[in-house]
Amino acid sequence: EVQLVESGGGLVQPGGSLRLSCAASGFTFRSYWMSWVRQAPGKGLEWVANIKQDGNEKYYVDSVKGRFTISGDTSKNSLYLQMNSLRAEDTAVYYCARAHDSVDYFDSWGQGTLVTVSS
């Protein structure tokens, strides 16, 4: 069974940093594109970042470019999101999602981890 378990969320001050983790199990992690998607409180879904299986391609939404870094560790079957220079508007539940191996839609999602940026 595919499982994605996020961790690392919490309360951080504006300008601070946080590192989110997503522990993957039940599939061969290195064979899939992985993503982060976020949802601000009471709002809709917003795609944040994607990383290719080999880590050589990464894509970001403009609002996080230069501040967030997506990475993966195949030896630990884990996905990460390093978030720096955090702003109030980054407050959201952050979901880890797996892209289907041949069609690329999000076929599995984690339960999410809440990041709150506030002083």
Add this chain to the structure above:
Amino acid sequence: DIVMTQTPLSLPVTPGEPASISCRSSQSLLDSDDGNTYLDWYLQKPGQSPQVLIYSLSYRASGVPERFSGSGSGTDFTLKISRVEAEDVGVYYCMQRLKFPLTFGGGTKVEIK
């Protein structure tokens, strides 16, 4: 960026009756190279993570009931539920994955009348 616009914002439904949600993209989601339309539908049930319903315009994901169907072309898309059940309540999102940044529609909240 491709802008995704969903209507309606809210949709009260009667169990057993059909329901329909519209999604429009600011540019065509048809990939002329491979002929695929990169439009997916997701449902986020209350208190849960999103789950895929329809991918690539009209393909039902594994385990999705047959009452859900996707259609459309180019820039105009529709998700239809042939007969709504109580378990179908939640927020429905369309999403394009033709180009980065991937973008979602604003969501349609489906609730039972």
